[in-house]
Every structure is written in C-alpha cells, then in structure tokens.
Amino acid sequence: MSAALKDLKVLEVCSWYAGPYCGKLLADMGADVVKVEPPSGDPARRAGPFPKDVPHPERSGTFLYLNTNKLGITLSLQTTTGQKLFRELAQQADVLLEDFPPGTLEGWGLGYEALSQIARRLVFISITPFGQDGPYRDFKAYPLNTFHSGGEGYTIPGSLGWLLYSERSPLKAAGAAGEYYAGTMGAVATLMAIAARRQSGMGQRVDVSKQEALINLSRIEIEKYFNQGLIESRATRSFPIGGSFQCKDGFVQININSDAMWRGLVDLMGNPQWACKEEYAVREGRNAAGELINAELAQWALSCSKHEIYYGGQARGLAITPYLTPEEVYASPQLASRSYFVQVQHPEAGALRMPAAPYRLSASPGLPRNPAPLLGQHNQLVFGERLGYSAEDLVRLRSAGVI
Amino acid sequence: MTATPLGGTRVLDFSWVLAGPYCSMLLAMAGADVIRVETLQRADFISRQPGTAEGTNGPLNPNSTPRFNTINLSKRSVQLDLHTKDGIQLAKELVRLSDVVVENYRPGTFARLGLGYQDLKKVRPDIVMVSISGMGQEGPESQYAAYAANFGALSGMGYLTSYSDGIPTEMRGVLDLLTGTTACFAVLAALHHRSVTGEGQYLDLAAREVISCCLGDLFLDLPLNDRSPKPAGNSHPSVAPHGVYPCKEVDSWVSIAVYADEEWSALCAAMGRPDLLEDPRFRDQLNRWRHQGALEQQISAWTRTYSDIEVMRLLQQAGVAAMPSFSSKGLSEDLHLQQRQIFQRVQHPELGSLVVLGPPFRLVGSPLRIASAAPLLGEHNAEVFGDLLGLSQEEVRRLGDNGVIN
Numbered sequence A: 001m002s003a004a005l006k007d008l009k010v011l012e013v014c015s016w017y018a019g020p021y022c023g024k025l026l027a028d029m030g031a032d033v034v035k036v037e038p039p040s041g042d043p044a045r046r047a048g049p050f051p052k053d054v055p056h057p058e059r060s061g062t063f064l065y066l067n068t069n070k071l072g073i074t075l076s077l078q079t080t081t082g083q084k085l086f087r088e089l090a091q092q093a094d095v096l097l098e099d100f101p102p103g104t105l106e107g108w109g110l111g112y113e114a115l116s117q118i119a120r121r122l123v124f125i126s127i128t129p130f131g132q133d134g135p136y137r138d139f140k141a142y143p144l145n146t147f148h149s150g151g152e153g154y155t156i157p158g159s160l161g162w163l164l165y166s167e168r169s170p171l172k173a174a175g176a177a178g179e180y181y182a183g184t185m186g187a188v189a190t191l192m193a194i195a196a197r198r199q200s201g202m203g204q205r206v207d208v209s210k211q212e213a214l215i216n217l218s219r220i221e222i223e224k225y226f227n228q229g230l231i232e233s234r235a236t237r238s239f240p241i242g243g244s245f246q247c248k249d250g251f252v253q254i255n256i257n258s259d260a261m262w263r264g265l266v267d268l269m270g271n272p273q274w275a276c277k278e279e280y281a282v283r284e285g286r287n288a289a290g291e292l293i294n295a296e297l298a299q300w301a302l303s304c305s306k307h308e309i310y311y312g313g314q315a316r317g318l319a320i321t322p323y324l325t326p327e328e329v330y331a332s333p334q335l336a337s338r339s340y341f342v343q344v345q346h347p348e349a350g351a352l353r354m355p356a357a358p359y360r361l362s363a364s365p366g367l368p369r370n371p372a373p374l375l376g377q378h379n380q381l382v383f384g385e386r387l388g389y390s391a392e393d394l395v396r397l398r399s400a401g402v403i
Numbered sequence B: 001m002t003a004t005p006l007g008g009t010r011v012l013d014f015s016w017v018l019a020g021p022y023c024s025m026l027l028a029m030a031g032a033d034v035i036r037v038e039t040l041q042r043a044d045f046i047s048r049q050p051g052t053a054e055g056t057n058g059p060l061n062p063n064s065t066p067r068f069n070t071i072n073l074s075k076r077s078v079q080l081d082l083h084t085k086d087g088i089q090l091a092k093e094l095v096r097l098s099d100v101v102v103e104n105y106r107p108g109t110f111a112r113l114g115l116g117y118q119d120l121k122k123v124r125p126d127i128v129m130v131s132i133s134g135m136g137q138e139g140p141e142s143q144y145a146a147y148a149a150n151f152g153a154l155s156g157m158g159y160l161t162s163y164s165d166g167i168p169t170e171m172r173g174v175l176d177l178l179t180g181t182t183a184c185f186a187v188l189a190a191l192h193h194r195s196v197t198g199e200g201q202y203l204d205l206a207a208r209e210v211i212s213c214c215l216g217d218l219f220l221d222l223p224l225n226d227r228s229p230k231p232a233g234n235s236h237p238s239v240a241p242h243g244v245y246p247c248k249e250v251d252s253w254v255s256i257a258v259y260a261d262e263e264w265s266a267l268c269a270a271m272g273r274p275d276l277l278e279d280p281r282f283r284d285q286l287n288r289w290r291h292q293g294a295l296e297q298q299i300s301a302w303t304r305t306y307s308d309i310e311v312m313r314l315l316q317q318a319g320v321a322a323m324p325s326f327s328s329k330g331l332s333e334d335l336h337l338q339q340r341q342i343f344q345r346v347q348h349p350e351l352g353s354l355v356v357l358g359p360p361f362r363l364v365g366s367p368l369r370i371a372s373a374a375p376l377l378g379e380h381n382a383e384v385f386g387d388l389l390g391l392s393q394e395e396v397r398r399l400g401d402n403g404v405i406n
Helices: A018-028 A061-066 A080-092 A112-118 A143-148 A159-164 A177-200 A210-217 A219-228 A259-268 A283-288 A290-302 A306-315 A326-330 A333-337 A379-386 A391-399 B019-029 B066-070 B085-096 B117-123 B148-155 B174-197 B207-213 B221-225 B261-270 B285-290 B292-303 B308-317 B328-332 B335-339 B381-388 B393-401
Strands: A009-013 A032-037 A070-074 A095-098 A123-128 A204-209 A243-247 A250-255 A319-322 A341-346 A350-355 B010-013 B033-038 B076-079 B100-103 B128-133 B201-206 B242-246 B253-257 B321-324 B343-348 B352-357
Touching: A009 A018, A009 A080, A018 A032, A018 A061, A018 A070, A018 A095, A018 A123, A018 A177, A032 A080, A061 A350, A070 A379, A080 A112, A080 A379, A095 A177, A112 A123, A123 A177, A143 A177, A143 A210, A143 B242, A143 B253, A143 B321, A159 A243, A177 A204, A177 A210, A177 B174, A204 A210, A210 A219, A210 B174, A210 B335, A219 B066, A219 B328, A219 B352, A243 A290, A243 A306, A250 A290, A250 A306, A250 B148, A259 A306, A283 A290, A306 A319, A319 B148, A326 B221, A333 B207, A350 B207, A350 B221, A379 A391, B010 B019, B010 B085, B019 B033, B019 B100, B019 B128, B019 B174, B033 B085, B066 B352, B076 B381, B085 B117, B085 B381, B100 B174, B117 B128, B128 B174, B148 B174, B148 B207, B174 B201, B174 B207, B201 B207, B242 B292, B253 B292, B253 B308, B261 B308, B285 B292, B308 B321, B381 B393
Parallel strands: A009 A032, A009 A095, A032 A070, A095 A123, A123 A204, B010 B033, B010 B100, B033 B076, B100 B128, B128 B201
Antiparallel strands: A243 A250, A250 A319, A341 A350, B242 B253, B253 B321, B343 B352
C-alpha cells in the first residue's frame, strides 16, 4: 500500500497557516513537498505554543503541526541566483503553491507567465486573502481580518452566547480555523487542476481567494439575504428549543429535531411533570413554549455532568454532545479507538502527539510520518542531489546568503 | 483551454443534508456527472422541505427550497426506493457505470441495505466509495447522532470559539460544508491513486475529526506543555490591537490587526491620534498587548464615527489590516466581490430566478461552472434509467407503478 499522491512533486513557498495546511494535506497524502523558506524561516516558526513558552524557531507548535512530511530548504528569492535555483526547482515540480501578495513573484520574474514558458505542465496555485484581481487584491489581511471578511464571524456567537453577550463584538472561530478552511479549499483546487492535466497534459493558473473560500462555506446563510431577504446575524441563530446548556462540569449541546427525540429527552430527564404536558408532544407546541422549555432544560442540565447527559442521551438516540476541551478531545475513547492521534518524533521538540488525518483511506493511507523540517535541513538533498550542485557550490550559495 | 477537470467521471450520490451533497457538488462543478439517488419515501426533507431545519413544518413539496438548490447545483436526480430488491439491483447497475459513490447515512445502514463497500466492489472493482459521518464508521460512538453543532462541540471548536470569559459557541453549517470539502479532497486523491494504480478504495470521514484537524496548532500545547488551550476570543497571544470594533451603523463591526510597529504608527496617524505614539502604555508590542483593554477603548471611540467600509478604506490606504465583519448584506453590496463575479443567477423551474455563489476558486485554464439549478426529485428518471441503463419506457413505467422508482 502506498500513499495516494506519491508521484506528485510540490514546491511550496508559503508561510503561516493556509498555504502550509494545503501543503500538509498533500504531503501527508504522500506528495513530495519541498517547502521553500527564506533564510530567516517561515514566520510561523516565531508563533507558539513553545515548550515552556520560550520562543525557539525549531520548537514552534504551529510550524511543527503544519509542516509534517515536508522537505525544507532555504532560498532567498530576492537574489538573481535564488531566482535561477527557483526556476530549476519549478521545472521539476508538478505543483507550485504560493501565497505572496499578488504580483510579488512576477516582480522577481517568477510569475505564472514566466514559469509556464519553462514548465508548461506546472499547476501554479496562489492562495491569498482576496484573490489575484479586484479592488481588494492588494489589501492587507491577517487571519483575524480574513475570517471576518468571510461572513461567518458576523453570526458568531449566536444562541446562548448572543443572549449573554449581545453588547460584545462578533467573534472569529477558534485559532486560525478560517485559514485551515481556505487551505483545504486550496487542496481541492490543486487536485482538480491535476485531474485536468491528466486529460490535457497542460498545467494552469489557479486563484484561491481565502475570502471566497470562506464565503462559499457560508453559502446557505449568505444566500438567504438574496433569496429571502434575511440577514443572518448573532441574533437570528437560536433554535426555538435546545441549544447549549451549562452542566455541573461544562456545557452540552442539545439538538431536538423530532417528536421522538423530545420523548427521549423527557425520558432522560426522568419524566418530570413540567415536560409531560400534552401540547409539548408536537413540534408546534414545543416551539410556542420555547423559552419556558429552555429555562427548565437549563435547570435540569445544571444538576448533571456533561458525560452523563451525553451517554444517557445518545443511548436514547438523541443528538446530544458535550463541549469537549482540547484535553478531553485527546482523551476521547472514540478517537482512541480510531487511532486518530499519532506520535511524531521531532529532534528538537521531542515526541508530539497530533491529529493524524481528517480521513482514512483503505488502500492508500496517508499519515504524518516525518516531522516538520529543521530550517534548511534538506538543502543538501534538494540542491545537491536533485539539482546537481556540488558541495563547493553550496558553500558559495550559503556564504552569499542565497540559501 | 484545457479539459474540464472531471469530464468523464460519474458520481453516484446517495447523500443528504449538507456534507455529502456539498462534496458531490464540488465534483459536479468540475464537470463530473453527478446523479443523486433519492426516494420520496426518504427524500432529503431536511433540505428539500422549507423550514424544517429551522424547526417549523412546511408543506411536503420536495422541490421548494433555495437551501437544497444551493448545494445540489449541476446534478441529476433519480428516484429509487432502496428498501425494494429491484431498487437495490438498479442502484448496483448504476454503480457499475460509476467512478465514485458518496453516502452519509448512519454508519452501517448502507451496508445493511446491501450497498456496503464490499458489495459495491463486486459490481465495480475500482469504485471509490466515501462514507461521511459525525463520528466515523467504527468505534464505541459510531452510532451516535450528531448535527453540525454537535460535532462542533466534540471537536473542541465549540469550546475554543468563545470570548476568554465566555461560554462555548454553538457552531453551524459551515462545519458540514468544511467536512464536504475535505471529503472532496480525499475523493480526488483516491481518483488520482486509481489513475496511477487502477485500484479503487473506501474512504471514511468523521466530521469531528475533520474539524479537530483545523485546531492542530493550538492542540500542540498539550504535548509540548501538558497544558490544555483556552478560548481567546478575537485576541492574539502576543499582538495588539487585534480585535473587532464597533462602527457607526447598528450591529456593524470592523476587524483591525496590528503586528508591526510601523502599522501601529500608521494606525495612530490614520486616527489622527499622534499622542498615542507617545503614550508609554502603548510604546511597543508587549506593552500594547498588556494594555489591550485601554487600547480597545481608544480605537472603538474612533471606529464608532465611521461606517465599517470607511474604516477599512482609511486603514488599508495607510497600510493597516482592517476588514469589516461582513454580514450577508454587506457581502452582497461589496464592490470587490461584484468585480470578481462570485454571485451568479440560476433559473429554477419551481423557485424561479435564484442567486447562488459560484465556484469557490478559479481554475483559469479549466474553469468550474454551474451547469444547472438543483434537480427536481426524479427529474432525470427517464434519461438515466432509459438512456444510461437502457431500460425501455415500459419497464420504467412498470418500476414506477411497483414503487421501485418512487
């Protein structure tokens, strides 16, 4: 059994989250990904979490997670020699993945027009906040800004979060989630372009706008404005009954979508008198008394632990789940039974338990087997063995600050 | 111009609700022939029926929601009752002519119908089959019920998406579509593998696992420091200002992030507040971060006097990262998106003209496209059973009378 993409060669010139996550999905699926860093390193190396909170470029949790299975080289693209080496690398690649501000690579003579002349099978993917054209093309955006430009932020937090904090601002999803979403979309775009190449033999230019990727994932909510005149916001998001509820030791999510589920919930609660009202047996009756029911549910949930409600509810077929902390996610028996976490050994940061992959493939499994590269770790392999430069050449390139 | 990426690929889509249909719609936009297999007995009423997902009862018309339309564009639809022997037989006939099967029933259900991977492999040895579920196909919790907010909760996303002193957030449908997108990537990888080796395979996706993967950088605090990460709202672990600030109109907001000292100087200049540059509380990144509460007050006082778009323009001109927290209305009026032509119109036979989002990215050489509105239930019975499977009109009619095509 071999990984699915093992015949694909990818050149990644990306930093932070979105481009590197796209590269990681390809690398963990078996692609040969060469990550090009400037001599100062991917700035993600300066982001935590670090062991004991002491910054160190080889111990950044962000970098270590997002760059598994990649080869790492350093190259200064501002230098003429660096540009020459980059062209040679592009000629050997199937995919170039880049995330510079639009026009940057063109400025170095490394844009699509130039590279497609010497590598016509090259799939050239750009992942940027707002795409390669349009009035915002050159706008600056960090992950916070990109996320909020995509429409989902305006609706977070809804439900109980809105009731409690309606004077506060909209929120982004945790961490750099939006960047991961955009990177996933970039990975789909990459393989579609590769599929097109299987038919045509030709590479092409691919333009991934992170904002548009995010908007697409919110398409149902966003289109309601066009087709129904409804603006989804934090305020519009409550279900008539159910939602998130506080327990003794955290929170649970209770979704009740049918009469049968309601009966199961009443049973789980021990058939309290308030819940056995005849009018609550049907959806209309429950919805009409939504606030009252939710107030009772809140009372009840407070007297239980979240796992009591989880297992008790699921035993009755109810869509009830606990809000897990990251520590609890790591301890989940379900995830353990599926070997969701794998251990990756890194020479500087030690043993790192991390999520293996967002899927399981029966015939071509892909996992993060090798740790993220040290800065310039594979210069010798890539410039020496693959491009044929001598040891002396490498010394010269290093002293000239090219690698 | 190069080829349509997935021209000549056929996808049989047994999925419903959101994650599966979005996966197959991405394939359809890339030129795959996607055939939905549905039945009136178990139509995708969560999506096809108006209002059901929002908790109200609507009339039972399977063709009447924009929600169904927008994640089933460019597909065909046939009806098959999979609880009949003939229905299963016909489904297998279609599998024989397909490259990919997508399903997101409760784990085990599809196999009990006789359509598990082992069954389908006998019919079509190189089939790529993807099953999408909340928890995965195996494990002690595999049979558990879950919707987007539930896997959001189990993945850690719900807990971590919160003000630092807040409560967990009930996440919504975006997570379904993310799961569908990830499934699409896995399908494309499996098709690539098949093109090289000739070998098909089975793909198992669990939504909670997809989502947890998008938190990996935060999660690494556990192995590195034995410390479980906490929610942080819009704030950043070392950078300030980094937040979302109120603007002039009701419930309108702008995000602003300042990483570098020159961005801070530019922000102060744009706000007409050179005095802040002299304020010792804000003199460097560390101090700005320490005094982010005070900073927020200063910035909010300024942003409140402008619209979100005005703040964006003033700050972007100065080289500061600022974007509105866009509402759907804001997005609909946005000049950048209009120029990028991301909104399109499709003509739906029952709903009329609808606005939908176009493909999520641009393949310049072989563009994705929307070929048609979502299919009506069973719209393509005649052409699929007739033209593709070669059944006579009479046989199709008989299967309809017997309730197999139903």
